[in-house]
Amino acid sequence: MDFLKQIALPQSEAQIGVLHFVLNVIYLILLPFISYLFGALILSLYTNRRGRLNGQQHDLRFSEEVISHILPTKNIVVLFGAVPFMALVFAYAQLLQSSTAISVSILTWGALLFAAAAAFASSYQTSTKLNGILHGVTKSNEEIETYRAQMNEARRTSGKYALLFLSFAVYLLIAGTSLASQPEQWLSTSSIVQLLLSLDVWVKVIQFILLSLTIASLGTLYFTFSWQGGVKNIENGYADHVKKTALPVGLLSLLAQPLFVVLSVVLLPVSALSGLVFISAFLVIFFIFITSHFVYGMLKEFKTGFAANAFYTLILAIVFMVIQTTSSLSSSTQKHSAVVAHQYEMYHAELLAKMGIGMATMSxxxxxxxxxxxxxxxxxxxxxxxxxxxxxxxxxxxxxxxxxxxxxxxxxxxxxxxxxxxxxxxxxxxxxxxxxxxxxxxx
Ligand code: HEC
Known part of the structure; x- marks a missing residue:
């Protein structure tokens, strides 16, 4: 996968600045989407299983709606997932060019696995839609029942594969980006296996799983009760079911997060620390705290306004998570960026010389x-x-x-x-x- 590094163009200091900005934008799209998708798949598969075992119709409905909120159409997964993931790989290839870091290869594999996950997620989405249509068929005979069971089986299989591939993709995404922030490890890390032992990577993986459960459950509350006035004519039974399922998951996963935010900062190498890293980590915890306040409020007395507030403050927390990640990357790669910028100067001078400006070719x-x-x-x-x-x-x-x-x-x-x-x-x-x-x- 080193070809990506070879096609990387030399970057001037100003271009590297732009690259960091672009990376922020990419993360701001990718992180909320991919974590929501991950959490939605977990919740959907879990409630589907629970619904089948207990014959709970509400659970089956929840299982379908939680996924259709994040994947209203098939293309979403390409637009918000695959495209930013590829863009991220290219941005890192530019930033880490001519370094020994294996991050770019790791990220490329991550992008390929994400493409597989995206394919399974879209077929999960399609069969979810079909299931919804089948619900509309009230007439019930043996043929429809077997068809329904077959559809559900196919749906679960694609859901499981989507989650499996997504897990690998996310792991590689985290391992690759975390290595990028640790130039001290670039030389000694020559294979992904070494990263399996990295505490830093696992802290981030757990943090991601917690975040994904939070965003999927708060997102479900938001889309069910608040977005565009909430779902019209929702039966009380189902509304209660959504609250009972989503609120505890949302609250617990939220409350566990500050610990991991702190750990992720503590585990950063000194070279990655900066004022901005501390401030953004502090703001992440601050907004997580505000979000849990709203979620707790909903548990005590449900107000639809709280669902919206909780979702928005969570998004703010994610914004600062992104800033924390990219600012630690830019301070830790500062030295490498200086090298890249110097190479650019050389390349530039050579180019000018070829045009006869700058360096003379003959005395x-x-x-x-x-x-x-x-x-x-x-x-x-x-x-x-x-x-x-x-x-x-x-x-x-x-x-x-x-x-x-x-x-x-x-x-x-x-x-x-x-x-x-x-x-x-x-x-x-x-x-x-x-x-x-x-x-x-x-x-
Ligand atoms: C093919 C022959 C030829 C070549 C090759 C040539 N020159 Fe000349 N050069 C001339 C002629 C003829 C004049 C007189 C032009 C005039 O007075 O109008 C001249 C005049 C000059 C003058 C005087 C200008 C003035 O103000 O009177 C300079 C200085 C000069 N050349 C420099 C160079 C340099 C440097 C090169 C090599 C890069 C060069 N020349 C190559 C033929 C040549």
């Missing part, structure tokens, strides 16, 4: 030998006049000499016009410096 003496000596000598006239005759008027007027050499004008009627030698500005610069120097030395 003045060489140019003289190749392009001028056929017609000029210092002391005697040849096709053109002797330099010692014509150069005095250019003393302290290098600019004028330069402009003549780049663009010869007719001057002395005793000579034919001098043909343009097609020099690049840098070459003209060194040849004029050379002939002036020789002329002064001869004087």
């Amino acid at each position: 003045g003496e060489e140019i003289f030998g190749a392009k001028c000596s056929a017609c000029h000598e210092f002391g005697a006239k040849k096709v053109g006049p002797a330099y010692k005759e014509v150069l005095p008027k250019y003393e302290n007027k290098r600019e004028q000499l330069l402009s003549f050499v780049l663009n010869p004008q007719k001057i002395n009627p005793a000579y034919p016009p001098m043909p343009n030698q097609g020099l690049k500005p840098a070459e003209a610069d060194s040849i004029t410096a050379y002939i002036m120097l020789m002329y002064k030395q001869a004087k």
Whole structure:
């Protein structure tokens, strides 16, 4: 997967700044979406199983709705998942170019597994829709019943595979990005297996699972009760069921999170720490606290306004999680970025030299030998006049000499016009410096 690093373009300091900004945007789309999807799949599969075992219709309905909130159509998973995931891989490939970090390969595998997860998630979504339609069929006979059972079976299978592939994809996403923030580990980490032992990665994995359960349960409350006025004509029985299922999961997963936020900061290498990392970690905990306040409020006395508030404050917490992640990345990769920016300067200078600007490719003496000596000598006239005759008027007027050499004008009627030698500005610069120097030395 190293080809990605090879196609990476050298980046200037300013471009690296832009890249960090782009990375923020990517994370802001990817993190809420992927965690919601993960949590929704867990809740959906869990309630589906519980519903089948107890014959609970509300559970089966919950199982379908929780997934249709996050995947209203099939394309969503491509738009909000696969595309930002690929963009993330490219952004990291740019940032980590010419480093020894294996992050980019890990992330690429993550993106491929995510594509598989996305395919299963869309078929899960489709069969969920079909199940919904089958519910509408009130007539019941043996044929419809068997069809229903088969559909449910197919649905669960795709759901399980979606969750399985998504778990691997998320693990690789976390392992790859966490390694990127630890330049100290770049040289010694040569395979993903070493990351299986990384405490830092596992703390982040648990933090992700908790977040996914929170966002999926608070999202379900939000979409059921608040978004666009909530689900119309919802029966009390089902409304209660949603509250009873989502609220405890939401609250418990929320309350466990601050511990992991603190741990994730503690486990960061010193090079990744900055004021911004601390401030954003503090704000994550602050907004988690406010969110749990609303969730607790809903447990005591349910208000639809609380469902919206809780969801929005959770999104704010996620925004600061993203800032925490990207700011620790930018401080830990500062040194590497300086190297990349330096390489860019070199690349840039080389490019300019190729165009004849900046670095000269030939010395003045060489140019003289190749392009001028056929017609000029210092002391005697040849096709053109002797330099010692014509150069005095250019003393302290290098600019004028330069402009003549780049663009010869007719001057002395005793000579034919001098043909343009097609020099690049840098070459003209060194040849004029050379002939002036020789002329002064001869004087
Ligand atoms: C094909 C022959 C030829 C070549 C090659 C040539 N020159 Fe000339 N050069 C001339 C002639 C002829 C003149 C006189 C032009 C005039 O007075 O109009 C001249 C004039 C000049 C002058 C005097 C201009 C002035 O103000 O009187 C300079 C300086 C000069 N050449 C520099 C160079 C340099 C540097 C090169 C090599 C990059 C070069 N020339 C290559 C033929 C040549």
